[in-house]
Each structure stands twice: as C-alpha cells, then as structure tokens.
Amino acid sequence: MIDKNSPIPIYHQLEEYIKAQIDNGDLEPDEAIPSERVYADMFQISRMTIRQALTNLVNDGYLYRQKGKGTFVNKKKVEQxxxxxxxxxxxxxxxxxxxxxxxxxxxxxxxxxxxxxxxxxxxxxxxxxxxxxxxxxxxxxxxxxxxxxxxxxxxxxxxxxxxxxxxxxxxxxxxxxxxxxxxxxxxxxxxxxxxxxxxxxxxxxxxxxxxxxxxxxxxxxxxxxxxxxxxxxxxxxxxxx
Amino acid sequence: MIDKNSPIPIYHQLEEYIKAQIDNGDLEPDEAIPSERVYADMFQISRMTIRQALTNLVNDGYLYRQKGKGTFVNKKKVEQxxxxxxxxxxxxxxxxxxxxxxxxxxxxxxxxxxxxxxxxxxxxxxxxxxxxxxxxxxxxxxxxxxxxxxxxxxxxxxxxxxxxxxxxxxxxxxxxxxxxxxxxxxxxxxxxxxxxxxxxxxxxxxxxxxxxxxxxxxxxxxxxxxxxxxxxxxxxxxxxx
DNA sequence: CTGCAGGGGTTGTCTATACCACAATAGACT
DNA sequence: AGTCTATTGTGGTATAGACAACCCCTGCAG
Structure with a gap:
C-alpha cells in the first residue's frame, strides 16, 4: 500500500491511496476518514507527513477538516x-x-x-x-x-x-x-x-x-x-x- | 514584525508580512525572496513554520518555488x-x-x-x-x-x-x-x-x-x-x- | 581552452515530539 | 432531570534536526 523505499514521496502515495478510496466508494461524501494519528500508526509514518498528504487533498477539494471533529470526504468535484x-x-x-x-x-x-x-x-x-x-x-x-x-x-x-x-x-x-x-x-x-x-x-x-x-x-x-x-x-x- | 506570543499563528503573521512587502513593492515580481533558512534565522522560527507560510502563499499564487534555486514573487494577480x-x-x-x-x-x-x-x-x-x-x-x-x-x-x-x-x-x-x-x-x-x-x-x-x-x-x-x-x-x- | 568534480546553497521530504484549541462524551454532582 | 467537570480524541501550531534532490559556480585536470 505504502512503500517507504519507493522514490515516490510517501505523502503522494497516501494522497493517491485516499483518492482511490474516494473514487471507488470505499469512502463516501461527508464520511470521516481515519484520524491523522490512526494513519500514522497504521502505516508507521510520522503524523506531519500524513498532514502533508491531507492538506494537499483539502486544497484540491477532496477533503475538508473540522477542528476537534475530524477530516471528511467532500462531495465529488463534478457536483461542486x-x-x-x-x-x-x-x-x-x-x-x-x-x-x-x-x-x-x-x-x-x-x-x-x-x-x-x-x-x-x-x-x-x-x-x-x-x-x-x-x-x-x-x-x-x-x-x-x-x-x-x-x-x-x-x-x-x-x-x-x-x-x-x-x-x-x-x-x-x-x-x-x-x-x-x-x-x-x-x-x-x-x-x-x-x-x-x-x-x-x-x-x-x-x-x-x-x-x-x-x-x-x-x-x-x-x-x-x-x-x-x-x-x-x-x-x-x-x-x- | 513577528510576535511569537501573539494568538495569531506565526505562519499567518509571516504570510501577511510577505504579502505586505509584495504589495508595497519591497519585493518585485520574479525577485527571489530570502531563503527559508534565512527567514528561520532572521525571526528565530523553525524552518517548517516558514515553509507552512510560504506554501500557503504559493497556493494563493503570490509566490512560486524552484527546487535548488529559491522562492520567487509571482506577477500581480488581477484583482477581479x-x-x-x-x-x-x-x-x-x-x-x-x-x-x-x-x-x-x-x-x-x-x-x-x-x-x-x-x-x-x-x-x-x-x-x-x-x-x-x-x-x-x-x-x-x-x-x-x-x-x-x-x-x-x-x-x-x-x-x-x-x-x-x-x-x-x-x-x-x-x-x-x-x-x-x-x-x-x-x-x-x-x-x-x-x-x-x-x-x-x-x-x-x-x-x-x-x-x-x-x-x-x-x-x-x-x-x-x-x-x-x-x-x-x-x-x-x-x-x- | 574545455570538461568535470566538488562544494555550498536552495527547496523537497520525513521524523519525533510537544503543546494548544475545540468537540464530544461519560460521569459526578446537584 | 438537569448541569457542571474531567477525560479523551481530534485537528492546529510549532520545534529541531536529518538527509535527498537539485542548481550554480568555482577550481582543477586534461
């Protein structure tokens, strides 16, 4: 899933992984994705690296964040x-x-x-x-x-x-x-x-x-x-x- | 210039500071801004924090980066x-x-x-x-x-x-x-x-x-x-x- | 003279950690 | 039943350091 030895940056791999999950419906609009700390644990990656991936996805409109609550999947780009x-x-x-x-x-x-x-x-x-x-x-x-x-x-x-x-x-x-x-x-x-x-x-x-x-x-x-x-x-x- | 004790995040203060410099002409289009390490030294701020500010300004179109060379001021975006x-x-x-x-x-x-x-x-x-x-x-x-x-x-x-x-x-x-x-x-x-x-x-x-x-x-x-x-x-x- | 190796500067990636602010919940106390 | 409080979990901010990838220039070797 995530290959630490790949020349492709980890945060970029994670972005693609999450985008794929959104596209094929594993993650649905307004559904909370795993928290940053959970991802960090899951892939044994620093939380800051997770944040870099999520921040990019937020800027691209795939996700939105709510302080104290979590990070959520946005509606499909077509709809917006x-x-x-x-x-x-x-x-x-x-x-x-x-x-x-x-x-x-x-x-x-x-x-x-x-x-x-x-x-x-x-x-x-x-x-x-x-x-x-x-x-x-x-x-x-x-x-x-x-x-x-x-x-x-x-x-x-x-x-x-x-x-x-x-x-x-x-x-x-x-x-x-x-x-x-x-x-x-x-x-x-x-x-x-x-x-x-x-x-x-x-x-x-x-x-x-x-x-x-x-x-x-x-x-x-x-x-x-x-x-x-x-x-x-x-x-x-x-x-x- | 940068107030570490302010409730306003440091990276946001730096954004405003740089934007102001661009607006009033202290920094001109295609001119290189100080390097991340220089900013970090100058304000005694961690480089990652500097990067957070610069990344936001890049996303907003104020700056652009070139690996190995530096970070530069973008042309004025038309205020439409x-x-x-x-x-x-x-x-x-x-x-x-x-x-x-x-x-x-x-x-x-x-x-x-x-x-x-x-x-x-x-x-x-x-x-x-x-x-x-x-x-x-x-x-x-x-x-x-x-x-x-x-x-x-x-x-x-x-x-x-x-x-x-x-x-x-x-x-x-x-x-x-x-x-x-x-x-x-x-x-x-x-x-x-x-x-x-x-x-x-x-x-x-x-x-x-x-x-x-x-x-x-x-x-x-x-x-x-x-x-x-x-x-x-x-x-x-x-x-x- | 040309070419190439190296050094020093820059951004890019990543780690490990710490504390803050906010949200929700469970529990104790009216 | 209602209200406050403490706890836990979340994203937000910030630090200090490390190495990689890349650019440019300089000095040395051919």
Missing amino acids: RLQGLTSFTEDMKERGFTPGSRLVSFEIIPSGREIAERLKLSENTPVYEIKRVRLADNVPMALETTYLPANLVKGLTEEIINQSLYQYIEEKLSLTIHEATQQIEASIAKEQELRLLEIEKGSPVLLILRTSHLKDGTPFEFVKSAYRADRYKFVHTMQRG | RLQGLTSFTEDMKERGFTPGSRLVSFEIIPSGREIAERLKLSENTPVYEIKRVRLADNVPMALETTYLPANLVKGLTEEIINQSLYQYIEEKLSLTIHEATQQIEASIAKEQELRLLEIEKGSPVLLILRTSHLKDGTPFEFVKSAYRADRYKFVHTMQRG
Whole structure:
C-alpha cells in the first residue's frame, strides 16, 4: 500500500491511496476518514507527513477538516464544479437524469426586435428558431427555444438537432463558445408552457435567457428556457482571485 | 514584525508580512525572496513554520518555488471581483438604484438541520439570524435572511448590521470570501414574503441561496433571499477555458 | 581552452515530539 | 432531570534536526 523505499514521496502515495478510496466508494461524501494519528500508526509514518498528504487533498477539494471533529470526504468535484456553460444534455447527466428531447417546432423566421438585439443583427435577418421540450427521465423539465443566425449556422436539419446540435456547431462548423451571459428570472408559466411542461396554472417557472459568444465577441446563440421550478434549481459556484 | 506570543499563528503573521512587502513593492515580481533558512534565522522560527507560510502563499499564487534555486514573487494577480457575488448594496448601485434596508429581526438561534448542513456545523450550534427587507429606491426588492456562525462572527450588533456587515466581516474580523455557491430557484411568494415585499398573492419570487466560504473551505455565511420577480433579474457571465 | 568534480546553497521530504484549541462524551454532582 | 467537570480524541501550531534532490559556480585536470 505504502512503500517507504519507493522514490515516490510517501505523502503522494497516501494522497493517491485516499483518492482511490474516494473514487471507488470505499469512502463516501461527508464520511470521516481515519484520524491523522490512526494513519500514522497504521502505516508507521510520522503524523506531519500524513498532514502533508491531507492538506494537499483539502486544497484540491477532496477533503475538508473540522477542528476537534475530524477530516471528511467532500462531495465529488463534478457536483461542486461551476456549471452553466454546459448543454442541457450535459447538465442533466451530471444531475443523474437521463436527458431527452421532443421537437416542438423548427423553422427559419425573420428576427424580431428582441432576437435581433440579443444576436446583434439587424431586424428581419433570418434566424433559426428551434423549440424543444427538454425531458429528464422522460418527464418534461423545460421548454427551450434556441435562436441561431442562419448566416452563421448553415445547413441545419431536424436530424442534426435530434442528434447533437452542439456537436454539430463545435465540430462541423468549428465554432466554439467562449463566453456566455445568462439572465435568470422567476415567472408564472404562460399558456404554452403550462401545456408543454404539464404543470398547473399559476405554477412558477425559472426563466434562463442565455446569449453565447464566440471568442471575437460575436453572439451566435440565444436560448430562452423555461424550467419547471418544482424540478430544477440553478447552481453556480464563483471564486475570487 | 513577528510576535511569537501573539494568538495569531506565526505562519499567518509571516504570510501577511510577505504579502505586505509584495504589495508595497519591497519585493518585485520574479525577485527571489530570502531563503527559508534565512527567514528561520532572521525571526528565530523553525524552518517548517516558514515553509507552512510560504506554501500557503504559493497556493494563493503570490509566490512560486524552484527546487535548488529559491522562492520567487509571482506577477500581480488581477484583482477581479466576484461576478454576481457582490453585496446587495453594490448590486443595487450598479443597477442605478439607491439601496436601503429595513431590519425585520435580529437574534441568535440554535441552527436547525438545514442551516447546520449549509454551514457545516453540528445541529443546535448558535447562529446569528438576520432578517432584512432590502429596498431599492425605497421600494421593497427582496427579503433577505442571513445566517452566520456565532463562534466565527463575534460581537455583532444592530448598529453594525445597519452600517456595513461586510465591511465588519472583512476588516474587523479579517475574514475574506474566497468562494461562494449559489442556488437559484423560482417559487411563489410565501405569506411573510407577500406582506414584507408588498406583492399580491400568487406572485413569483426568485430565491437565491448563497453559501460563502473562506479560503480554507469553511462556510461562514448562508444567505437566503427572496427577490420580487417583477423587479429583479439575476445576471451572470461565464467564460470557458 | 574545455570538461568535470566538488562544494555550498536552495527547496523537497520525513521524523519525533510537544503543546494548544475545540468537540464530544461519560460521569459526578446537584 | 438537569448541569457542571474531567477525560479523551481530534485537528492546529510549532520545534529541531536529518538527509535527498537539485542548481550554480568555482577550481582543477586534461
């Protein structure tokens, strides 16, 4: 387990050992790991060396300490990673749901005032409008409407949408999202949302309006989503420095 | 310079000392700082203690090490504000409103299950509960409830709250927010919210639950805010890679 | 002149120990 | 039943010393 004669530092071996235990479930989130003195006894290693390993794991977010109580396993990094620039599909997978999708409408329309403004186009420029009901474990989760400038995203078909729109955009068109601005608001579900999300009149929805930009600042996507408030919470982590 | 009898840990004193030297230009980027043994001699402190201070500064990005050569000052890290993580007061000023506040209640209560979990405390640990109606141009904008561990944030008074809670926390207690997790959901206003926010029954509210952490990961603040959906939208920008 | 061995300086790893501050518990005392 | 106290266990801070790995420069040998 721990090889004192290895050229690999002991503290590093211990880190890998503990990380492996976390990954394969021997240690579960919020479970206390053995105390520093126990580890020291167990492997016949100085406590300071144990602390060096644990301190690194704490800094990496795998563990957290509580004075007088012990050292505990943190939630998986995926769960606490900042989230927002992912697609609905990725988002749902991370939350443990099986994502699904039902196409409501797909057409090219002239951009109205709001869409033109969001995508920095002149009015009446052709844009794709893709309206989909997003499912999680086959239950409606959100009504999502995507707007894409037709001159930027060419040759879109229903097949592509049903497969992976993002994959098409990133791989085939080699457009990469660099930055996105989101606006989040609370509202009461409108008539169409009530019907498609299968919720009752007066139910609250979480509206997320996202504008995605390329590296040069060009907006290339505007997405308007109405999430069922009873099933969806937006989670976000921010850091300073 | 370094006070061995101070209750403040020596390594922390040394961190502050070095940070100050970097900030005021006594130490310049890519300049080597004194070696660990020199510091140890200079302050009559064990080398391991010096290392603890330097390791923290390396993790924080102030310094970098090169084996066999020395420890060097890093380039200034851009002081960037937490996006979407400003205080209500700053937020409202940016939006062009005059912020205000009305204290609803202020007491020390034993932490319930949810609060204990959010602040990683054991249940029934004393916490401050501060409930305020937040005003923008003298109109209710949000009902905000703040929970702070009483053992961490000591000596809180109504005066402090009415002036600047954050200033008190950052300057007087020298606690700095390093990271925060927000959870955003939509809901229908509850009875108390209806009354205090002066909105009608069935009105939607945007709930923002924020947990703020110190650099070591200790949660030190949990804030539950209910914003009037007709007046407030949460805006946020994200970047990739 | 070039090349290489060595010495002295630096960070990296590790030990063994000590005491402190905090948390939880068990037990004795109201 | 409630309350205080002592004990035990935990992580937090700090010490003094040792050797390893690495970098750089200097002086010596070729």
